[in-house]
Amino acid sequence: MKRIQNFINGRFVDGTGELFENRFPATGEVHSLVSAAGEQDVDAAVSAAKKALKGPWARLSVQERITLLRRVADGINARFDEFLRAEIMDTGKPASIASHIDIPRGAANFNVFADQIASVATEAFEMATPDGAGALNYAIRMPRGVIGVVCPWNLPLLLMTWKVAPALACGNTVVVKPSEETPATATLLGEVMNDAGIPEGVYNVVHGFGGGSTGEFLSSHPDVDAITFTGETTTGEAIMAAAARGVRPVSLELGGKNPGIVFDDADIDITIEGLGRSCFANTGQVCLGTERLYVQRGIFDQVAEKLAARARTYAFGDPFDQSTTMGPLISEEHRRKVLAYYEKAKAGGAEILAGGGVPSIQGYEGGSWVEPTVWTGLPEDSPVVRDEIFGPCTHITPFDDEEEAIQLANNSPYGLATSIWTTNLSRGHRVAGRIDAGITWVNCWFLRDLRTPFGGSKRSGIGREGGVHSLEFYTELRNVCVKL
Numbered sequence: 201m202k203r204i205q206n207f208i209n210g211r212f213v214d215g216t217g218e219l220f221e222n223r224f225p226a227t228g229e230v231h232s233l234v235s236a237a238g239e240q241d242v243d244a245a246v247s248a249a250k251k252a253l254k255g256p257w258a259r260l261s262v263q264e265r266i267t268l269l270r271r272v273a274d275g276i277n278a279r280f281d282e283f284l285r286a287e288i289m290d291t292g293k294p295a296s297i298a299s300h301i302d303i304p305r306g307a308a309n310f311n312v313f314a315d316q317i318a319s320v321a322t323e324a325f326e327m328a329t330p331d332g333a334g335a336l337n338y339a340i341r342m343p344r345g346v347i348g349v350v351c352p353w354n355l356p357l358l359l360m361t362w363k364v365a366p367a368l369a370c371g372n373t374v375v376v377k378p379s380e381e382t383p384a385t386a387t388l389l390g391e392v393m394n395d396a397g398i399p400e401g402v403y404n405v406v407h408g409f410g411g412g413s414t415g416e417f418l419s420s421h422p423d424v425d426a427i428t429f430t431g432e433t434t435t436g437e438a439i440m441a442a443a444a445r446g447v448r449p450v451s452l453e454l455g456g457k458n459p460g461i462v463f464d465d466a467d468i469d470i471t472i473e474g475l476g477r478s479c480f481a482n483t484g485q486v487c488l489g490t491e492r493l494y495v496q497r498g499i500f501d502q503v504a505e506k507l508a509a510r511a512r513t514y515a516f517g518d519p520f521d522q523s524t525t526m527g528p529l530i531s532e533e534h535r536r537k538v539l540a541y542y543e544k545a546k547a548g549g550a551e552i553l554a555g556g557g558v559p560s561i562q563g564y565e566g567g568s569w570v571e572p573t574v575w576t577g578l579p580e581d582s583p584v585v586r587d588e589i590f591g592p593c594t595h596i597t598p599f600d601d602e603e604e605a606i607q608l609a610n611n612s613p614y615g616l617a618t619s620i621w622t623t624n625l626s627r628g629h630r631v632a633g634r635i636d637a638g639i640t641w642v643n644c645w646f647l648r649d650l651r652t653p654f655g656g657s658k659r660s661g662i663g664r665e666g667g668v669h670s671l672e673f674y675t676e677l678r679n680v681c682v683k684l
């Protein structure tokens with residue numbers, strides 16, 4: 201049985217924690233065992249990262265770091281099929297998604313931040329002084345130090361390098377705690393880091409669980425200088441509390457209950473194409489996905505019918521088969537959570553327009569499969585409409601006018617992403633400016649310019665990732681004032 205180890209100070213080592221099972225979500229079969237890191241292993245990883253800050257890594261110029269980051273991107277692409285297989289075995293997601301999104305973006309993130317760090321500016325101010333000679337102020341960017349990276353299971357490689365790439369570009373070192381559901385690609389990246397010539401201790405990986413385990417050991421370690429986390433809001437709160445001790449900054453991209461708003465002048469084909477992805481892609485396991493949909497009354501029936509039809513077009517099956525377009529959920533535990541909401545919807549009297557249950561897939565009976573589902577008819581205070589489900593499901597509610605749509609969309613403790621569908625672009629701009637969300641798409645979804653600020657409002661998080669915004673988190677500005 202394959203064993204997945206921790207990666208500390210450039211070497212693969214067994215942790216002192218338990219060996220836990222890693223399952224292929226499409227069948228439920230155990231395909232590898234993972235060596236969990238104990239507290240002393242996390243301490244060893246943080247010590248290696250801290251020591252590396254004073255080693256060869258610190259003496260590299262920005263240009264030399266850029267060269268290494270590009271080599272890491274090349275290293276991932278050179279082993280594309282290995283990363284693809286590892287990601288699919290951990291997540292069960294179809295190759296049609298992982299080969300077009302997860303692995304390419306997992307590599308691209310290193311080039312994106314190599315470009316960004318090459319052109320980042322700071323600031324300088326000349327000031328007058330009483331003696332008339334004046335003084336010059338200039339700011340310099342310094343790496344924060346050791347960054348704790350706690351990343352999620354839905355886009356494992358993509359969301360981990362979305363943090364590691366800018367952290368390294370800015371001269372930091374990292375200790376990564378992947379989700380216990382998806383340990384493989386972060387571990388494989390250790391081999392690529394060594395081959396690319398990244399000095400030992402710059403990139404470290406420790407496996408295990410959250411509270412009372414590896415995640416907690418890492419986020420409460422006194423030598424971790426900052427923590428970045430993507431995942432559920434409750435875990436984000438715990439990490440933020442841990443970071444408070446020692447006054448460490450956090451970057452939190454958390455949960456959401458993202459609304460979509462469809463006005464009656466929307467282009468139906470464009471809208472259904474976009475919502476067909478935002479509601480169901482990656483089996484609904486995308487933090488930016490749409491789980492609440494508000495449709496203007498005049499076209500409600502048409503949108504409901506077409507979206508339900510789109511839900512029925514998804515093809516289950518072997519995740520390695522390019523014709524498969526929907527995989528299982530990440531685990532049996534997560535499937536129980538999602539199906540509990542499917543039951544709540546039924547019990548609440550929802551009208552089920554598509555799905556609502558579990559598909560039977562020959563040869564994959566042991567997998568964590570659910571049907572893509574469309575509901576209507578529930579009240580806005582239903583848990584199905586309030587809570588983040590993180591499954592391939594959405595609830596549709598009609599509205600009459602713009603004010604009502606905005607009120608419905610904003611009525612949530614979350615504020616991560618929204619999509620607005622209308623051919624009246626002054627309305628698109630106007631409504632976008634009134635939605636309490638970090639990201640709003642108009643007549644599109646998941647179009648990603650990686651220079652833009654990415655992150656959530658309210659309980660969806662703190663801080664922004666992307667472009668210069670990542671550099672703001674992974675560096676500390678210091679001002680120098682020189683008397684002339």
Ligand SMILES: O=C(O)C(=O)/C=C/C=C/O
Nearest residue numbers: 354362485486487488648
């Ligand atoms: O596209 C990105 O950079 C990104 O962060 C995606 C996040 C999806 C979360 O589920």
